Amino acid sequence: MGDAAGISPELTARVLADAEVRAAAAITVIGDARVLAEGARVAGVTLDIDTGEGRPGERPSLRDLGHCDPAAVPLGQVSEAGGRFATANFRRALAMAAAGEADAVCFTPFNKAAMRLVTPDYEDEIGFTAEAIGFRGVAKEFNILEGLWNARVTSHVPLKDVAGLLSREAILENLRLTAGALRAAGVARPRIAVAALNPHAGDGGNFGREEIDVIGPAVEAGKAEQIGCDGPYPADTVFVRAKRGDFDAVLTMYHDQGQIAMKLIGFEAGVTLLGGFPFPICTAAHGTAYDIAGRGIAHPGAMRNAVLLAARMAVSGASRR
Template identity: 85%
Template structure:
């Protein structure tokens, strides 16, 4: 369960009541029974789940989600729609426990309803994003990146949570090539046998042959050519203002963008209530909805569960494929 001050309790209840989600996986919820009960009331759903207090035996009956109740948050003490240390601590404790379970082999994938980064920083001052937090929590030292997924279209990015003024200096041939490899691996893990990846340019009109910047000539295009030599199905760099139109019509499975908003704006315009964020590269899938905690509508019962439902189903599908490959 994510941030208790936003729509996360409501979304948790809604996906737990979804028969399609329940049928896709054995679900264990990490959180607090009182917070989930409040979320169910807000969502106007009735939950058929088992509950175990932390440290107690965990019943596992087919088709019934299990809530591990950590008994660590009284919803009456959480100011609704506001950033608070209490809501950040609730989300942080739950996330650490879920990651530990997956790292220890007790779970095949991790999903979380939305976090609020400012609230998380009140508890963990060095918190930048979920990737860094997850890596620290499980002692992971490999390469992991965020992907956004919507209606079969994927968006990957070379740089992410950095100031825009730093982006050009952070682009390297090797960095772009590493992200092409990671994107190709993630798409294959999701069941796409021969991924087709478009690479976005950094500058307007893909640099216009060097008139608007030389990153395309000196960095991006050479990385794409090296990716092709490595048998990755990639092409580009393409102007960023048209590449998503081509991908949307089916020319590509994914677009590798150079910075955060270059892809995020396009994906959220395509479908804000359905997009999924996947953290790829970890030993197990980590997924969430691509939107945030929506403090402005918290407690109103109107949060759309589509993105969170898609996140759960993607995580289950990827975990199922990994389990089948390991068998």
């Protein structure tokens, strides 16, 4: 369960009440029974929860940490209480997956400001996960709609630093990771479009040379490794082609270059995947929506898609093992 001050309790309850989700995975909820009960009340659903270990299609089980009285969390506000609840739940879920007690992790939305009240150096979920499980490899964030993925070379960095962080190896590394994540999700032969950095893909060097000196060579190196990639394509048109089915994924150079397009295409359906870890970690691509917390109107589509994707990837990972 994510931040108790937002829509996370409601979304948790709505997802647990979904028969297709229950059929897809044996779900263990980590949180507080009181917060979950409040989420069910807000959502207007009745939950059938077990305290044992279930199987797909059976009742979800609850690990009640007993650590959050919902009355003590100010609804719709950044708070230490909300951040502490989410942090403890996430850490416990990651420990379970790292120990082989779970095949995948999903979380309802966090608020980074609330998390930082508990963990001052908290940057994002990737860094937190790596620290929590002692991971030393490469992991990246993907945004996913049905039939369309977005990966990015740089993420939570100032825009002024992006060009200096691009390199042939960084782009090639992301192409490898993107192709692997797509295959794990069931795409047998991934097709990846690589976005340019500059307007009109640099216009032959008139608007910048990153496409000529860095991005283009990285794409050719990917092709040499049998990765199905092409580009660089102008960023203002590449998503039009991807949306009509020309590509399975778009690798963008910075955060908003892909996020804006993906959220315009399907804000209420988008999933965020943390790929590259030993197990899939998924969540909704939107945030805690403090402005509608407690109103019973949160749309569960993205969170539902997140759990179903995690289940598919977990099955794929288990078959490989």
